[in-house]
Amino acid sequence: MSNFKISVRQFGVHAILVEWPNKVEESILDEILQFIQYLKKNQLSEKEWEFVPAYNSLTLICKDTVLDFDYFKPKLKEWYTLIEKVSLAPRYLWRLPVSYDLEFGLDLQEISSQLGLEVERLIELHSNSIYTVYGIGFLPGFMYLGGVPEALEVPRKSTPRSKVTKGSVGLAGKQTGIYPQDSPGGWNIIGKCPVPMFNVKNESPCFVTVGDKIQFYPISMAEYQLHKIEAEVGIYNIEKIVLDA
Amino acid sequence: MLNILKSGFFTTVQDTGRFGYRDKGVPVAGIMDSYSTSKVNTLLENDPNCAVLEITMTGPQLQFDEDTYIVLGGAEMSVTLNDIALENYKVYQVKSGDILNYGKLEKGFRAYLGIKDGFNTEAVLGSRSFFKPITEKDSIKKMGDLPYTTCKLFNPKISQLKVDSVLDKSVLEVYKGPEYKLLTDNQLGKLFYREFSVANENNRMAYQLNETIEENKVSMLTSATLPGTVQLTPSGKLIVLMKDGQTTGGYPRILQLSDMAMSILAQKRSGDHIKFKLK
Numbered sequence: 001m002s003n004f005k006i007s008v009r010q011f012g013v014h015a016i017l018v019e020w021p022n023k024v025e026e027s028i029l030d031e032i033l034q035f036i037q038y039l040k041k042n043q044l045s046e047k048e049w050e051f052v053p054a055y056n057s058l059t060l061i062c063k064d065t066v067l068d069f070d071y072f073k074p075k076l077k078e079w080y081t082l083i084e085k086v087s088l089a090p091r092y093l094w095r096l097p098v099s100y101d102l103e104f105g106l107d108l109q110e111i112s113s114q115l116g117l118e119v120e121r122l123i124e125l126h127s128n129s130i131y132t133v134y135g136i137g138f139l140p141g142f143m144y145l146g147g148v149p150e151a152l153e154v155p156r157k158s159t160p161r162s163k164v165t166k167g168s169v170g171l172a173g174k175q176t177g178i179y180p181q182d183s184p185g186g187w188n189i190i191g192k193c194p195v196p197m198f199n200v201k202n203e204s205p206c207f208v209t210v211g212d213k214i215q216f217y218p219i220s221m222a223e224y225q226l227h228k229i230e231a232e233v234g235i236y237n238i239e240k241i242v243l244d245a
Numbered sequence: 246m247l248n249i250l251k252s253g254f255f256t257t258v259q260d261t262g263r264f265g266y267r268d269k270g271v272p273v274a275g276i277m278d279s280y281s282t283s284k285v286n287t288l289l290e291n292d293p294n295c296a297v298l299e300i301t302m303t304g305p306q307l308q309f310d311e312d313t314y315i316v317l318g319g320a321e322m323s324v325t326l327n328d329i330a331l332e333n334y335k336v337y338q339v340k341s342g343d344i345l346n347y348g349k350l351e352k353g354f355r356a357y358l359g360i361k362d363g364f365n366t367e368a369v370l371g372s373r374s375f376f377k378p379i380t381e382k383d384s385i386k387k388m389g390d391l392p393y394t395t396c397k398l399f400n401p402k403i404s405q406l407k408v409d410s411v412l413d414k415s416v417l418e419v420y421k422g423p424e425y426k427l428l429t430d431n432q433l434g435k436l437f438y439r440e441f442s443v444a445n446e447n448n449r450m451a452y453q454l455n456e457t458i459e460e461n462k463v464s465m466l467t468s469a470t471l472p473g474t475v476q477l478t479p480s481g482k483l484i485v486l487m488k489d490g491q492t493t494g495g496y497p498r499i500l501q502l503s504d505m506a507m508s509i510l511a512q513k514r515s516g517d518h519i520k521f522k523l524k
Contacts, residue, residue: 009423010420011422011423011469011471011498011501012420012471012473012474012501012502012503013420013503013504014471015469015471017423017468017469019423019468022465022466024466046265050264050265050267050268051268052267052268052469052492052493053268054466054467054468054469054493055466055467055468056466056468057466057468057469059468059469059471061267061469061471063264134467135467135493136268136269136270136493137270137467137469137491137492137493137494138270138491138492138493139270139491140266140269140270140271140272140378140379141269141270142270144467144493180270181378198269198270200369200370200378200379205266205269205271205370206269206270209268210268
């Protein structure tokens with residue numbers, strides 16, 4: 001039996017929104033991923049449907065046709081009771097290098113004084129934590145990561161930057177993440193990751209999937225430059241560890 | 246090839262968009278006014294996914310270097326082919342060397358140029374729709390060219406269509422969005438009884454509206470958004486997400502536009518008025 005009660009609602013004529021309790025919890029995310037896996041395997045073809053998970057919701061989007069919501073509502077509730085029979089797709093812990101050099105960590109010194117933490121301690125806390133990918137959105141390859149230690153919670157900048165450069169690692173509130181492309185942004189910038197989060201030339205353009213985990217590890221400026229070149233020519237191997245389902 | 250002599254204000258290649266990458270944060274993109282382009286592709290007896298040019302506000306000047314057939318649609322602009330005026334929704338044969346010139350915008354905002362069998366520009370992640378940085382370019386550039394397949398002879402089953410144009414419409418039919426029930430009576434009153442005008446902040450990603458309804462204090466966990474989702478910001482502003490809109494958001498999704506309403510809105514520009522009507 002599944003653990004949570006879900007609600008199934010119509011979202012326009014091409015999509016259905018399935019929602020779990022309004023909480024950020026790994027057990028909820030696990031059930032969402034299990035439900036996706038079950039639906040893909042048994043009920044809804046990936047040719048016709050898109051599956052967008054985020055925190056406590058799953059949005060099912062149908063390619064062309066107008067959905068018969070009255071058909072799908074009871075069906076989805078019924079299918080949800082059957083999810084235990086599927087095993088989850090493998091999940092990964094991705095270890096991503098970050099240079100916390102002050103040249104990249106534009107706001108490191110400022111938030112270090114705001115938080116009352118030495119820069120070294122701040123970097124240690126940020127890179128010792130393991131973060132869960134609760135969603136991908138906002139920009140192609142932008143991860144919503146959960147698991148920021150309380151000691152690192154810092155408000156977003158009062159004035160957003162009109163341009164945050166690609167690869168910048170940001171910190172704001174309970175969230176941290178990497179800007180996958182140049183973009184306006186209001187997060188505090190603490191470093192830069194040389195590994196592109198999104199590459200259209202790859203068969204799978206974004207290596208991370210919702211449910212994966214991320215850990216950052218500090219590298220020097222020289223290592224950053226090296227990895228950046230390796231990534232550009234396509235020989236950088238991202239460190240990954242298979243997680244137990 | 247179709248040679249670009251002038252690019253116009255913002256001209257892009259669009260098809261029905263990218264499918265299957267929204268869980269990686271990739272917007273669908275694709276044709277903004279899909280109602281009008283469906284007529285264009287129908288007349289050319291094209292597949293509905295055939296790529297067209299989407300021409301925004303001011304048009305390009307284009308020279309064909311192979312024979313083919315074209316159909317114009319969407320916004321009304323004064324368009325000439327070698328100085329002969331053309332109409333929307335009518336099949337025209339073009340010859341190598343012909344020059345298509347877009348003049349004044351008369352009505353609407355986005356005009357479409359369909360070509361027999363569609364433009365053959367590079368498909369990225371399953372779609373030819375321009376969307377930077379998924380595609381290299383965000384719009385066509387002067388001196389560039391757009392590939393298409395030569396068509397010497399085509400006998401269209403129908404050579405002209407009378408289309409019930411979206412250009413004169415201003416009522417947007419909407420469905421209740423996932424967070425519709427958060428709306429107070431006061432907010433609902435404003436939402437459905439007043440007219441809204443399109444703000445200067447309008448593009449392929451989103452249309453903001455000038456008028457506000459009461460502010461909204463409720464925050465929610467980030468969740469999926471769709472083209473046509475109407476978001477309510479904390480200050481009471483309404484944002485209608487369009488085809489290039491982000492795939493997730495944290496603002497309440499109060500309404501969802503019908504497909505036809507998306508096409509109607511896609512033809513509006515700053516200052517134009519619209520009304521919402523529950524479907």
